[in-house]
Amino acid sequence: xxxxxxxxxxxxxxxxxxxxxxxxxxxxxxxxxxxxxxxxxxxxxxxxxxxxxxxxxxxxxxxxxxxxxxxxxxxxxxxxxxxxxxxxxxxxxxxxxxxxxxxxxxxxxxxxxxxxxxxxxxxxxxxxxxxxxxxxxxxxxxxxxxxxxxxxxxxxxxxxxxxxxxxxxxxxxxxxxxxxxxxxxxxxxxxxxxxxxxxxxxxxxxxxxxxxxxxxxxxxxxxxxxxxxxxxxxxxxxxxxxxxxxxxxxxxxxxxxxxxxxxxxxxxxxxxxxxxxxxxxxxxxxxxxxxxxxxxxxxxxxxxxxxxxxxxxxxxxxxxxxxxxxxxxxxxxxxxxxxxxxxxxxxxxxxxxxxxxxxxxxxxxx
Amino acid sequence: xxxxxxxxxxxxxxxxxxxxxxxxxxxxxxxxxxxxxxxxxxxxxxxxxxxxxxxxxxxxxxxxxxxxxxxxxxxxxxxxxxxxxxxxxxxxxxxxxxxxxxxxxxxxxxxxxxxxxxxxxxxxxxxxxxxxxxxxxxxxxxxxxxxxxxxxxxxxxxxxxxxxxxxxxxxxxxxxxxxxxxxxxxxxxxxxxxxxxxxxxxxxxxxxxxxxxxxxxxxxxxxxxxxxxxxxxxxxxxxxxxxxxxxxxxxxxxxxxxxxxxxxxxxxxxxxxxxxxxxxxxxxxxxxxxxxxxxxxxxxxxxxxxxxxxxxxxxxxxxxxxxxxxxxxxxxxxxxxxxxxxxxxxxxxxxxxxxxxxxxxxxxxx
Numbered sequence: 082x083x084x085x086x087x088x089x090x091x092x093x094x095x096x097x098x099x100x101x102x103x104x105x106x107x108x109x110x111x112x113x114x115x116x117x118x119x120x121x122x123x124x125x126x127x128x129x130x131x132x133x134x135x136x137x138x139x140x141x142x143x144x145x146x147x148x149x150x151x152x153x154x155x156x157x158x159x160x161x162x163x164x165x166x167x168x169x170x171x172x173x174x175x176x177x178x179x180x181x182x183x184x185x186x187x188x189x190x191x192x193x194x195x196x197x198x199x200x201x202x203x204x205x206x207x208x209x210x211x212x213x214x215x216x217x218x219x220x221x222x223x224x225x226x227x228x229x230x231x232x233x234x235x236x237x238x239x240x241x242x243x244x245x246x247x248x249x250x251x252x253x254x255x256x257x258x259x260x261x262x263x264x265x266x267x268x269x270x271x272x273x274x275x276x277x278x279x280x281x282x283x284x285x286x287x288x289x290x291x292x293x294x295x296x297x298x299x300x301x302x303x304x305x306x307x308x309x310x311x312x313x314x315x316x317x318x319x320x321x322x323x324x325x326x327x328x329x330x331x332x333x334x335x336x337x338x339x340x341x342x343x344x345x346x347x348x349x350x351x352x353x354x355x356x357x358x359x360x361x362x363x364x365x366x367x368x369x370x371x372x373x374x375x376x377x378x379x380x381x382x383x384x385x386x387x388x389x390x391x392x393x394x395x396x397x398x399x400x401x402x403x404x405x406x407x408x409x410x411x412x413x414x415x416x417x418x419x420x421x422x423x424x425x426x427x428x429x430x431x432x433x434x435x436x437x438x439x440x441x442x443x444x445x446x447x
Numbered sequence: 448x449x450x451x452x453x454x455x456x457x458x459x460x461x462x463x464x465x466x467x468x469x470x471x472x473x474x475x476x477x478x479x480x481x482x483x484x485x486x487x488x489x490x491x492x493x494x495x496x497x498x499x500x501x502x503x504x505x506x507x508x509x510x511x512x513x514x515x516x517x518x519x520x521x522x523x524x525x526x527x528x529x530x531x532x533x534x535x536x537x538x539x540x541x542x543x544x545x546x547x548x549x550x551x552x553x554x555x556x557x558x559x560x561x562x563x564x565x566x567x568x569x570x571x572x573x574x575x576x577x578x579x580x581x582x583x584x585x586x587x588x589x590x591x592x593x594x595x596x597x598x599x600x601x602x603x604x605x606x607x608x609x610x611x612x613x614x615x616x617x618x619x620x621x622x623x624x625x626x627x628x629x630x631x632x633x634x635x636x637x638x639x640x641x642x643x644x645x646x647x648x649x650x651x652x653x654x655x656x657x658x659x660x661x662x663x664x665x666x667x668x669x670x671x672x673x674x675x676x677x678x679x680x681x682x683x684x685x686x687x688x689x690x691x692x693x694x695x696x697x698x699x700x701x702x703x704x705x706x707x708x709x710x711x712x713x714x715x716x717x718x719x720x721x722x723x724x725x726x727x728x729x730x731x732x733x734x735x736x737x738x739x740x741x742x743x744x745x746x747x748x749x750x751x752x753x754x755x756x757x758x759x760x761x762x763x764x765x766x767x768x769x770x771x772x773x774x775x776x777x778x779x780x781x782x783x784x785x786x787x788x789x790x791x792x793x794x795x796x797x798x799x800x801x802x803x804x805x806x807x808x809x810x811x812x813x
Contacts, residue, residue, distance in 0.1 A: 119765075119771060120765060121771045144645055392493075395519070405485060405487045
């Protein structure tokens with residue numbers, strides 16, 4: 082059911098503008114997907130999302146399978162109906178979170194067994210189960226289960242994980258029961274370009290609807306992320322959407338677009354908002370800083386969001402300091418407006434053949 | 448600057464419908480005032496308040512004087528501008544919270560000295576200072592500083608507190624510097640009707656813009672609240688607004704209206720929302736109850752709020768269980784819609800001479 086067309090290509094980089102169609106509508110790319118971990122983009126409601134206008138959000142299978150459970154969400158007609166979101170939803174496979182549960186998990190060729198971080202209950206996740214759960218959730222785009230080794234793992238371990246992820250990729254494809262749900266494969270291989278190339282080549286030959294670069298931003302240096310993405314993205318099939326998982330900063334997005342990536346997700350805008358850090362056209366702003374105490378300025382005079390239209394830095398600093406609940410939503414609305422606006426401008430510049438990496442890196446203060 | 452006119456009177460009770468005008472607009476009475484403790488009705492933003500439509504909200508002087516401080520709010524042009532609220536604001540005097548700081552405060556005829564519950568800093572509050580702070584906050588209606596003894600205090604102590612509150616009332620009036628800000632006196636006297644009568648009589652002779660019944664719901668039995676209010680309200684001047692402070696349940700509001708009260712405030716709808724308790728046309732609903740786990744019903748099919756229009760009980764239960772931030776706002780929007788709708792219906796029935804106490808007590812499941 083997923084279709085993808087490329088509308089424009091940059092001449093000075095691998096960047097491209099495109100359009101994905103899912104059963105829940107169009108997604109203009111390059112796109113940033115806000116993270117809605119537990120069936121909620123933290124602090125926001127469905128109307129907020131409608132007004133912000135991300136055309137696609139991400140749900141975390143790991144969190145949803147533990148609470149409230151995919152079976153329950155399936156009984157509500159799927160994640161869209163459950164959380165009253167009418168746009169597209171991409172779900173990850175749960176693997177990334179499970180593999181970060183050091184000591185609480187047991188890995189075999191069959192899959193991974195782990196204990197819930199909430200109540201210690203035992204769960205099994207396999208390629209087949211990851212597909213079944215995501216089908217129950219009813220996301221528009223599902224991800225294969227992959228093994229994601231830590232950034233400091235030795236090359237032999239990274240190679241073993243990459244090979245296993247390839248076998249799991251094939252099992253995920255074989256397990257599909259709902260052809261209307263798209264399925265993406267995930268390139269692994271850490272910072273080893275030969276492993277990445279092998280993974281990309283083998284996955285490209287499989288009938289996936291799109292391909293992702295996984296195992297990035299797992300503890301390696303920022304320059305390594307850039308090197309891996311720049312190497313990897315161009316190896317992926319031209320005619321399928323490319324998704325860089327869990328990355329990152331505004332500069333990471335700009336560089337990723339230049340490398341030919343179409344889709345991004347990251348908790349950074351939402352998590353940083355809750356922690357008091359705002360992205361602005363003038364650079365980052367830490368709201369707890371005492372210089373904002375008496376400031377009647379908005380967070381960003383150039384920003385059209387509800388928060389900037391309505392409130393001063395001084396008021397937001399007060400809400401943050403007093404741990405007022407309303408702070409979290411107001412900050413989240415602003416940071417997502419920044420991220421989504423950045424991507425919209427990049428798409429507009431790609432449309433008029435004017436996307437310039439250096440200009441955008443300067444804009445995001447990289 | 449405050450004016451008050453009575454538009455209708457019930458024939459079977461002391462209930463009346465009226466209209467208060469402040470420099471920030473009209474307030475239709477009887478009115479319920481949502482509590483915006485620290486310059487925020489917890490979890491909501493200015494647009495939420497505009498859509499909910501309370502014509503007046505309450506701010507807590509105690510919380511605001513500690514953080515961010517009334518001087519700072521004054522520099523922002525007052526509480527309205529600081530929190531971007533365009534309706535009317537009533538502030539309490541800070542006394543109620545200070546007197547609940549058992550052991551952290553020292554009371555003299557001059558005033559009360561106390562330590563901040565946040566950082567232990569020493570503060571002074573006197574009748575003059577309470578007026579000055581509220582003038583700095585720029586509320587439309589300020590309250591006199593009063594002494595509020597606990598519900599179980601002996602009659603002698605209650606009498607001493609009531610007499611001191613009368614002297615403080617006179618000092619508050621003398622301290623006024625901003626005639627455009629209304630000032631209300633507060634009747635004290637605990638559950639002793641003779642003390643209440645004396646307090647009401649003396650305060651009625653002072654040039655207050657309205658009068659409040661204070662020292663209620665401080666630990667006494669519910670029946671005592673009803674008895675005191677029924678006795679007290681009719682003793683207050685007919686042509687001034689009457690405000691029952693910090694009370695209460697929907698049934699308390701209905702009985703208060705019948706006794707002739709015009710204004711109410713209480714944290715109940717907002718606090719109970721955050722704790723998982725919803726007010727509905729069918730009675731109270733505890734969202735954590737497992738019966739709601741798979742329920743696709745709205746909290747209240749008869750409710751027009753954003754939450755009931757958009758979400759199921761099952762989804763709200765999930766948000767509550769997962770401690771998702773968005774839960775608090777969605778629940779608060781619903782409970783305030785219930786309280787404000789109750790008061791709107793009471794006003795409509797008063798307007799057509801059809802307000803019936805028994806009907807409303809049945810409606811609120813009392």
